[in-house]
Amino acid sequence: MTSKARLFYSKELKSGLISKLSKSQSHYISNVMRINPGDKIYLFNSSNGEWDTRILSNNQGLIEFEVEKLSRPQKEEINLWLAFSPIKKIPQDMMLQKTTELGIQKFVPLICERSIVREVNIERAEKIVTEASEQSNRISVPQILKIKTLEDFLKNFPENGNIIFCDINCQSNNLKNILSKKNPTCILIGPEGDFSEKERQLIVDHKKTISISLAKNILRAETAAVAATTILSYILNFK
Numbered sequence: 673m674t675s676k677a678r679l680f681y682s683k684e685l686k687s688g689l690i691s692k693l694s695k696s697q698s699h700y701i702s703n704v705m706r707i708n709p710g711d712k713i714y715l716f717n718s719s720n721g722e723w724d725t726r727i728l729s730n731n732q733g734l735i736e737f738e739v740e741k742l743s744r745p746q747k748e749e750i751n752l753w754l755a756f757s758p759i760k761k762i763p764q765d766m767m768l769q770k771t772t773e774l775g776i777q778k779f780v781p782l783i784c785e786r787s788i789v790r791e792v793n794i795e796r797a798e799k800i801v802t803e804a805s806e807q808s809n810r811i812s813v814p815q816i817l818k819i820k821t822l823e824d825f826l827k828n829f830p831e832n833g834n835i836i837f838c839d840i841n842c843q844s845n846n847l848k849n850i851l852s853k854k855n856p857t858c859i860l861i862g863p864e865g866d867f868s869e870k871e872r873q874l875i876v877d878h879k880k881t882i883s884i885s886l887a888k889n890i891l892r893a894e895t896a897a898v899a900a901t902t903i904l905s906y907i908l909n910f911k
Contacts, residue, residue, distance in 0.1 A: 676714060677707055677713040678714045678715075678716060678722070678807075680716060680813055681716065685715055685721075685723045686739060688738070688739065691736070692737070695734065698734050699733070701727070702735060709728060712724060712727070714743065716744075721745040722743050724740045725740060749775065750775055750853050750905065750909060751853065751856050752858075752908060753779070753858035754779050755780040755835075755858050755861070756780070756861040759789055759894060766894055771897055772814055773808040774901045776901060777814055779801070779815070779817065781819040782819070782825055783822065784871060785868040786862075786863045792816075801816065831880075832855045833856030834855070834857050835860050835882065836859045836860060836884055836900065837875050838860065839876075853908050857908065859900045859904060861896050884900075
């Protein structure tokens, strides 16, 4: 085996477990990674951590494996969310992939007044974030919530969290003494046409909102999401 093969496995992982990979995962292991019976792979999920696993056989296109031992236990991660208005497919795929690599734990798609794209393919999004988690060596896979309105999001946001509003008009970015690793920190990114004035006022007036400026230039939605996630991930990881 020439490289480390990691796969997300949604069911319980424990020493001695013998089971089979899905058809698509079996194809990846045997035909893409060229891994053979007797070789080792790594399975992980958000509940059980990462486990050393031995390939037993490949019968009728399905890989059978045996879980050997725990290699990395699940550790507490920063509770970083991203709330965003859906955008076009290719930039949105990139946004989901890169912010997953940077540590987003939960994605919250929002319908806003100026949203051009008004739905999210949850199945496609879950595939993207799962593959990004596998490739970036993180153990958890982000959750993707069903789409909701901006008003509903603001109304039901957790009392113990903070909403980080990326606002080009803001002049202050002092976050280090405000944010918590455990409580939700949710980055809020607007649609391609930006928030309406009514929506902007709702956000600014929300008691859990903290406004920050990412740059003096106007950023595309996907650029703003990646930039904000990078900044917040750095701050929270080194608190």
